[in-house]
Structure formats: structure tokens, C-alpha cells
Amino acid sequence: MHEVIICEKPSSAEKIAKALSPSAKKKVYNKKVKYWELKRDEKDITVVSGVGHLYSLIPKKQKYKVSFDLHWVPAHEASKASGFTKNYLNAIKKFGKNADSYIHACDYDVEGTLIGYNALKYACGEDSLNKASRMKFSTLTKKDILDAYENRINIDMHQVDNGIARHILDYYFGMNISIALSDSVKKTKHRFLKLSVGRVQTPTLSILVDREKEIREFVPEPFWNIKAILDFEDIEIKHVDGNIFDKARAEEIFAKCDGKDATVDKITFTKSKTKPPVPFNLSGLQAEAYNVFGFSPKRTQVAAQNLYSAGYTSYPRTSSQVLPESLGFKDIFKQLAKSHEFKPHIDKLPSKLVPHNGKKTDAAHPPIHPTGILPTSLNKDEQKIYSLIVYRFIAVFFESAEFEAMRTTLDIEGEKFKFNRRRVT
Numbered sequence: 001m002h003e004v005i006i007c008e009k010p011s012s013a014e015k016i017a018k019a020l021s022p023s024a025k026k027k028v029y030n031k032k033v034k035y036w037e038l039k040r041d042e043k044d045i046t047v048v049s050g051v052g053h054l055y056s057l058i059p060k061k062q063k064y065k066v067s068f069d070l071h072w073v074p075a076h077e078a079s080k081a082s083g084f085t086k087n088y089l090n091a092i093k094k095f096g097k098n099a100d101s102y103i104h105a106c107d108y109d110v111e112g113t114l115i116g117y118n119a120l121k122y123a124c125g126e127d128s129l130n131k132a133s134r135m136k137f138s139t140l141t142k143k144d145i146l147d148a149y150e151n152r153i154n155i156d157m158h159q160v161d162n163g164i165a166r167h168i169l170d171y172y173f174g175m176n177i178s179i180a181l182s183d184s185v186k187k188t189k190h191r192f193l194k195l196s197v198g199r200v201q202t203p204t205l206s207i208l209v210d211r212e213k214e215i216r217e218f219v220p221e222p223f224w225n226i227k228a229i230l231d232f233e234d235i236e237i238k239h240v241d242g243n244i245f246d247k248a249r250a251e252e253i254f255a256k257c258d259g260k261d262a263t264v265d266k267i268t269f270t271k272s273k274t275k276p277p278v279p280f281n282l283s284g285l286q287a288e289a290y291n292v293f294g295f296s297p298k299r300t301q302v303a304a305q306n307l308y309s310a311g312y313t314s315y316p317r318t319s320s321q322v323l324p325e326s327l328g329f330k331d332i333f334k335q336l337a338k339s340h341e342f343k344p345h346i347d348k349l350p351s352k353l354v355p356h357n358g359k360k361t362d363a364a365h366p367p368i369h370p371t372g373i374l375p376t377s378l379n380k381d382e383q384k385i386y387s388l389i390v391y392r393f394i395a396v397f398f399e400s401a402e403f404e405a406m407r408t409t410l411d412i413e414g415e416k417f418k419f420n421r422r423r424v425t
Contacts, residue, residue, distance in 0.1 A: 011309040058071070114163030135152055178196050226239040260412050276400065281368065300385060320365060329353045349394070
């Protein structure tokens with residue numbers, strides 16, 4: 001019995017093949033495409049992969065003309081830039097022909113689902129969909145891969161339809177309007193100007209233009225801050241009026257207070273708590289990586305994708321902020337504690353591991369988290385993102401921090417000044 005497993009990327013194919021059988025053999029098709037052969041449960045299994053999308057939408061009639069009659073064709077036929085996909089597509093066609101069963105093992109998201117669905121339908125034949133099942137995993141660890149293989153599900157046609165709709169809308173809105181605009185510009189003196197429109201970029205550009213107009217129309221006003229410098233701690237002590245837009249008032253305060261002593265008018269103590277952070281989803285990770293390292297969203301996503309592909313972290317393209325108990329928190333921390341860097345922090349965790357979850361959920365994937373497998377070699381970007389993910393995962397399980405805040409008001413010749421202090425209790 002012959003079974004074919006279709007993966008999204010070569011790195012995923014290798015992980016899946018080795019998880020299913022340590023003796024899986026690497027083969028090469030046409031001297032360019034790696035695939036894997038193995039035996040499991042009395043089945044001969046071939047693990048093949050694409051390199052992202054192997055099919056693209058184009059008009060049925062003439063290219064580069066406004067069209068609403070589209071169909072799927074091999075990506076290498078739609079664009080010369082996708083020529084590298086041809087060998088991968090041919091490999092899937094060769095090994096997927098007349099198999100007894102098929103497994104869709106691409107990333108479990110909308111794009112991954114569509115990639116595998118198109119590979120099955122057009123490369124292996126529409127009948128392959130009747131013999132196909134779906135692996136659902138969020139990490140490329142051996143445990144998760146084996147669990148996904150043993151507990152396969154049906155292909156989610158809602159995800160497929162979602163992906164098809166997205167690509168059609170991209171063409172209808174993006175390609176068609178871009179072609180129409182460029183054609184209209186050709187009729188003017190700007191004959192060689194090409195315009196690009198997209199369902200995401202165009203509304204975003206509109207927001208930026210509106211904001212830029214506000215910035216240009218803004219008329220700045222001068223203002224003054226009055227600060228007291230006292231002979232004790234280097235504390236910033238500001239006048240209670242904050243930004244003073246009346247120059248005469250600012251000069252009056254300064255003249256009255258310059259060189260005079262201050263007396264403590266009032267001290268107020270308050271207590272507060274700060275909850276731990278919530279688990280990372282992709283946007284949260286990207287925002288934090290920008291704040292800490294100055295990384296662009298794309299730079300962060302590339303590093304996170306590499307960490308996932310290597311089996312060190314979970315699938316990055318998730319919106320979830322809720323960690324399920326099924327992940328096995330204790331086992332992950334036990335493995336992470338083998339690192340001298342992380343162990344001191346893990347040792348301080350409460351005995352009962354309860355994550356401080358956020359509100360957002362994602363049925364496809366949990367939040368971004370470490371798998372527990374410690375990396376052997378990472379580049380600088382990957383190391384920074386990995387550490388960020390691990391430290392956030394640890395922080396999520398800590399108790400709330402308690403603070404005491406002190407607000408002090410000073411009097412200088414009848415003018416009120418203030419400063420604040422806060423400490424961890």
C-alpha cells in the first residue's frame with residue numbers, strides 16, 4: 001500500500017519523515033528535489049514537498065487585461081519568477097500518481113491548506129481528495145508530528161474556500177484595478193508610469209495620506225516647563241501646570257520661585273498590581289521585537305518561521321493569546337531548565353503553573369511558545385527572537401507584581417510642584 005504525504009516546505013518534509021521513521025531514506029528527484037521514503041504500519045510512504053504555492057490564478061483568456069474569468073495554472077507557467085517551483089510540482093505529480101492514500105501535511109493555516117489542496121487536486125488528480133486526510137500540528141516536534149499523524153482529520157473546506165476567496169479578491173481588486181489605472185495613465189503624457197493597487201496597501205496608503213495631511217496642517221505652539229532642582233536626589237520635579245503656553249505666566253512662576261526653598265506640602269501613598277504579560281501571538285511578538293531590538297515585522301517573522309521549521313518554537317502565524325494545558329507546561333520548563341540562562345528564572349516560578357492568558361483565541365494554533373528543545377546553532381536574529389519567546393513564556397506564569405507608589409507635592413512660594421516615585425514591594 002502506497003501513501004503520499006505532501007508538505008509545504010522541504011524542511012517540514014524532512015522533520016515529518018524522520019519523526020515517522022528514524023530510518024527514513026532521503027532521495028533526490030531530477031537531481032534537484034529532495035524527497036523521503038519510509039515504511040510505517042505496513043505502508044510504503046513517500047514524503048514530498050512544495051516550496052509554497054505551486055499554483056497561481058490567471059485569466060482564462062488574455063493576460064494583463066481586466067478579467068473576472070480566472071483559473072488555476074502551475075505557478076511556473078504564470079510567472080517566470082516562479083520557475084523554481086516546476087521541479088517540485090513534477091515530483092508531486094510523479095510520486096502522487098495512483099497512490100492508495102494521501103496526507104495533507106502543509107502548515108495548518110489558510111494559505112497552507114490551500115497550497116496542499118491545490119497540489120492534491122491539480123497535481124495528483126481530483127480523485128486524490130477522496131483518499132486524503134489532514135495532519136494538524138503547531139510544532140514540528142516528534143511528539144506533535146506523531147500525534148497529528150495518528151489522529152488525522154478531514155481537510156477543512158472552509159479554510160480552502162477562504163484561501164480561494166482571498167486569491168480571487170487579490171486579483172479582482174489588485175490586478176484588475178492596477179491594470180485599469182495603468183491603461184488610463186497610458187492615455188496621458190505619463191505613458192510609462194505604472195500604478196499598483198491592492199486590497200491591503202491601498203486603504204493603508206489612504207490612512208497614511210490623511211495622517212500626513214494632518215501633520216502638514218499642524219501649527220506648532222511654543223510652551224514652557226518649569227522644573228525645580230533641589231539639593232537631594234536627582235529627581236525631576238515639575239510644576240503642576242505641566243506645559244505652560246502663556247509665556248508671561250511661565251516667567252512669573254520662574255521669577256517667584258528662583259532660588260527659593262521648597263517645603264513638603266503633601267505625600268500620598270498608593271498600592272497597585274501589575275499583571276504578568278500575556279502569551280505572544282504574531283503581532284505581539286513583532287511589536288515587542290521592534291521595541292526591544294528595532295526589528296521590522298518581516299525580520300521578526302522570518303526568524304520566527306526559521307525557529308518553527310527547526311522545531312524550537314511553535315507555529316508563528318497565530319492570533320491566539322491562550323495557552324492550553326495540553327501543551328504540558330512542566331515538561332517544557334523541565335527541558336528549558338537545562339539551559340544555564342533560563343534555569344534561574346524558571347526556579348523562581350510558582351509551584352502551580354497557571355498562565356496569565358489574554359483574550360484572543362485561534363482555533364488553528366496556540367500562542368507562540370518554546371517547544372523545550374534547546375537550539376544548537378542559531379544566527380543572531382534567531383537567537384534574539386528565541387530568547388524573547390522563552391522569556392515571555394516564563395513571564396506569563398509569574399504572579400502579579402505589587403508596587404507602592406508615592407506622590408509628593410511641594411510648595412515653593414505658593415506654587416505647587418510634584419514628583420512621583422514607585423518601588424516593588
